[in-house]
Amino acid sequence: MIKDSPNPPGQPDFDTSTLHEVAYRAINHYLNPGKPIPEPTDGLFTVRADLGTETLLVNASQDLASISEIANHMAFEIEGSQRNVALGICRMLEGVQLLVDKALNVAHPAA
DSSP: OOOSSSSOOOOOOOOHHHHHHHHHHHHHHHHSOOOOOOOOSSOSOOOOTTOOHHHHHHHHHHHHHHHHHHHHHHHTTOOTHHHHHHHHHHHHHHHHHHHHHHHHHHHSOOO
16 A cells, blocks of 8 residues: 555644643633623613713604604505594604704704
8 A cells, every 4th residue: 555645744742731721711611601691671672871962862863853754654645533643643753853952952062
């Protein structure tokens, strides 16, 4: 039988300290997991704690504008008492939008 390589290379010397370090990290990863992150107890969504007032108000304002557009579109697609309900929602959204815009201007006045 003919060998592919007549003289195979010797085995490289392994640094046992590196192997021990890697093994220690792997064992710690599985046997000593980090502190579990607590699950929120209420609500479906959460708001990041590091967000500023301006960011929150801007996002609320944009969301209200989007909801208002949806309600306006819906109000002109339906008839009767359902249309009155949709228009009432539109008016309520406009009032809330004004409140959020005022809060944003008070919190961070335009320069």
